[in-house]
Amino acid sequence: MTEHTGTVSHFRTIRQNDHVEIETLAALDRALTEGTPLRGLRLQDLDLRRREAALLGHTDLEGLVVLGGRLTPALEAHLRSHGALLFPTDPHAPINPYRAQLYSPHELYAGLAGDGYAATPDARAYAWYQDARVRSDVFVTLLRAVHDDSMGDALDELLDGLPVAGVMGGHAVTRGSADYAAAVRLGHALAAAGLVVATGGGPGAMEAANLGAFCRDSGVLEAAQHRLAEVPGFAADVAAWARTGLAVRDDVAPAEGAPVRSVGLPTWFYGHEPPNVFCDGVAKFFSNALREDGLLARCTAGLVILPGAAGTVQEVFQAATRLYYAGTAKPPPMVLVGREHWTDGIPVWPALRALGDGRAMGSVVHLVDDPDEAVAILAAPWS
Known part of the structure; x- marks a missing residue:
């Protein structure tokens, strides 16, 4: 192995x-x-x-x-x-469709310091994805499909045999907020319990969970969050947001050869959301459908759903569909965090309870307020 x-x-x-x-x-x-x-x-x-x-x-x-x-x-x-x-490939394409490894954050943001975000491979790939002149080009479509398959293959290699906990949550959560700090603690606790934390790889709660998992030393997490809070979000200046993240990443990164604890699966479909940098590997996809399904399929230890809006709700019900049709086999758990949010704010919980009634799904869907409860539920089978 x-x-x-x-x-x-x-x-x-x-x-x-x-x-x-x-x-x-x-x-x-x-x-x-x-x-x-x-x-x-x-x-x-x-x-x-x-x-x-x-x-x-x-x-x-x-x-x-x-x-x-x-x-x-x-x-x-x-x-x-x-x-x-x-x-063949296209020498003018901003990506290598046949690459055999996941991206590193520094690779996606190469050139950021000198020429700004627009010059980075990440931004150029998004522009290529958006370019109407090649959007329907069959060769470009083929290259993107091969690229996404290569991403999935590399991700399978990295995660082979490892218990993976997915963390879903809103991209709008800002650095320095209480919700951001809670997601950091969640990611750190899941990784400390021996689980690999996988997120959608974007900003907000996703970044926070990846940061918590990526940083092995709980003693430096608070200082890292204070530094990140100097640039709370990406909307005003992606370059400043990414530069701050990369500087913190370099300071908290583990020694080379350390076990995998944090992975991100972002997508150029949401290219306006830049990828966060607190991952051991980044599997970035052109197809959001492949990215979403691939993330859920690899979460062998279950899912934690933090408060979020439309994108998070979509992920909840994609996961619920898997649980609903799991048959008699007991599927991995799905834990929603935030009773008020998921019952009154966005009333997802009643629908999940109704779907799980009388099925195996009913015993593995949970609603909690304390993220520590979510950690206990997901980590129990692996401890």
Whole structure:
């Protein structure tokens, strides 16, 4: 089994349906040394120019799939002439559709300090997503779909075998507020109980929960929140909001190789909401539908739903649909935090109780006021 650390493994070969995905040159070298047949391999985003001599010596290439990467003209001609399938990318696209790892926050915000948010890969990808000139281009659609599949694959690798607790909540919660502090404590407690905290990866309550999980030292969390509160929200100045977050992240980041505790799944569908930086890995998607379903599907330890508005309500009922059709198997719990909000403000709770009546769902849906109660419910099966 792959060791799970804060850095995604760079040495992965996974057999799937009798095909082998190879995501590093080291893995390719092992396959070549061990005499693994090349037909059926999937070479993902590799600089094959550095292995040209070895590959030119092979003719067992029918069914070999090369996803992006770099090739010399001679190697490209050799692969094609012997039946390999080569999938190109667009050098003008702001993303690499065949990437094998999740994003790091610093990667998404590269260039922020010098040229501002508009120059970052995150902002450029959003602009590309919004560009009407390419929105219906079938090749661009294909690249985005492949990119999202690559994100899901990398996320599966990172979370394999780990208990994941999802935290949902509103993006409008501001740094320095009582609600933000409560979400920080929740994320920290869930991670301290041995669960990986997964959120929608955006600002507000999502950022707070990711921060709480990402910061291992409870003693520095209060100081970190005070620093973040200097820029309470992102709406006025995304660059200032992100710069403050990155500075705090660098100060509270764990040592390299620390276990995964915090992941975010944002989307360019809501590109006006920048991704928060307090994650061990960021799986950013173009498709919000894939992002939402992928987040819920990976929350093996259950969900905590903090007060929120339309987007959070959508997630509540997406999760409720899974619970409703779970059959007789006991599904992971879903805990709503905030009785007044979920009964009077946005009366979701009565609908959930009605749906769960007489079904397995009824025993795993909870309404509490204290986030500590939510932690106890989710952590119990894993402690």
